[in-house]
Amino acid sequence: MNPASAPAPTTPGALPIIATTMGDGAGIGPEVIVPAVLHPDTLAVCRPVVIGDAGRLRQAADILGITADIAPVTDPSHARFDGTRVNVIDLDLLPADLPWGQLSPLAGEAAYQYVRVAADLALTGAVHGICTAPLNKEALHAAGHHYPGHTELLAHLTGVDEVSMMLSTPQVKVIHVTTHIGLIDAIARIEPGLVERTVQRGHHALVRAGNPAPVIGVCGINPHAGENGLFGYGEEEEKIVPALEALRAQGIDARGPLPADTAFFLASRGDYDLIVAMYHDQGHGPVKVLGIEAGVNLTIGLPVIRTSVDHGTAFDIAGTGTADARSMIEALRQAAELATKPGAHRRTTQA
Template structure:
């Protein structure tokens, strides 16, 4: 297959997104496996290049057909939405709106087949909302833009992969939302994602909600038996090797040593905590269930270090690498 084109959104322009975007878009290992097309603001990317001491040449283009991949050139579909004097590290409704517009363009390019994947730098949810776009994050936004009813968030590291049944909602709301059908569909999405990634027979461990998996009803209100076990059984009837519900602390230990290829977490922090302990520089966020491939960094906008040449681009590089790998297998 020819080298895939990947739309790279630069995220919130006041955060570290422009810096990690520039650094990753000229990485030789990345350019060997994909053709990045940055969606963002050329002026801001040039400022980021100056900040990190990069000799990248930022080149605005109007269409993907104008992209040229040579030397240190970065091809940018320049939406020109940010003021030149936008402050680094300060919440801005203008930057929040711009981050949405970058995603919108990337989704259009992916849905029309002009790019084979999307890779996103971080946006700031408060800025996004201040800019008039009331989404919990990228995952839900892309679901709406692609007309997808239900998607899942998967975190991928070299040592551990986690898919979430619920994500950006409060803990009490998450427990209320969990039901057997959602558990089964999440397991299935994770299974299919791992198969596409080259895992022939994924071994999947499913977390419980309560400590010690409820200890036979001692903890909680029998959520494991009512909400999770039927979903696992339905997945097993489909031929999926799914085990659980298991106590989360035990399951993450077992998965970390290689007993499972994927952990199904019930709520946001249950899955995110162990992954981030392993190091967010290696983590990649993958949206599973979309009609397009989408990967992202596993960190936020880091306003406290934005514009200071401190940001670590390794998660962005890995997100681009995984997007390229999935696009090639797709």
């Protein structure tokens, strides 16, 4: 079976197909996926196709008391959607007696393979987005796959050198120039080329999602964006302004540097489609205040948009039927919102 052999249909107006990876089968991934892919809100915006194990999904449906047709398909274009059917590209990698809530190299290997197949589907254009259920990094490493997480794994599998993190809520979207490094290191790393590439990735993601002319607000580094040299040592002029000039020359509406203490307020009222944060807490803090319950993590710069839930594998409750599927529903919704639209031109490489 080659699930990536046939591209998805490109009927005008068709909903995007979202490859939904099952994550670690010993965790709550199967239990949040089954109700999420059957939810009316999900089916109103996308066509979710699970990459996972049909047997494990059937076990999850039984635990949840959900009557569903767990239906294996050979490629996404064969999927059908009627509100009771869970379409799954069945890799059949997990034993039927895999314990819930326990670290397993078998589950780690399976989680890797689900992501690999999703990446293959993305590269061929067979899916328009990827939504990932949580994997367990220790299980992934125990299976011999030494990646910090989904982001780095997907970047490797799709041959992408540099990606960006975007946080998305119903009120505001934020893309980060730097993320998980210390503040001093972040300031040292910021330079015009990195700022320019980050904005380009965010711009391309929004254009691909159907916004032809997004307005992008770019934060400064210092208080009041340096206030013409009053604060800091000219970082805005050195590290950000040259990037903005280059972006505007490309026709990208990038504005700034903006004082970060007002940029998010302006975005929340609709002045900006995207805010560019220079470092982790500059972007994460406001987003969590504005909408942590609906926030989704997106990876920008892959051949397709990838979204993820905002929780882990939750081994402590796996197999109990008590997992909350709302984050998965929201991750699927936002994957659909930002996905490459069916029939649209898709670049195979990113800026």
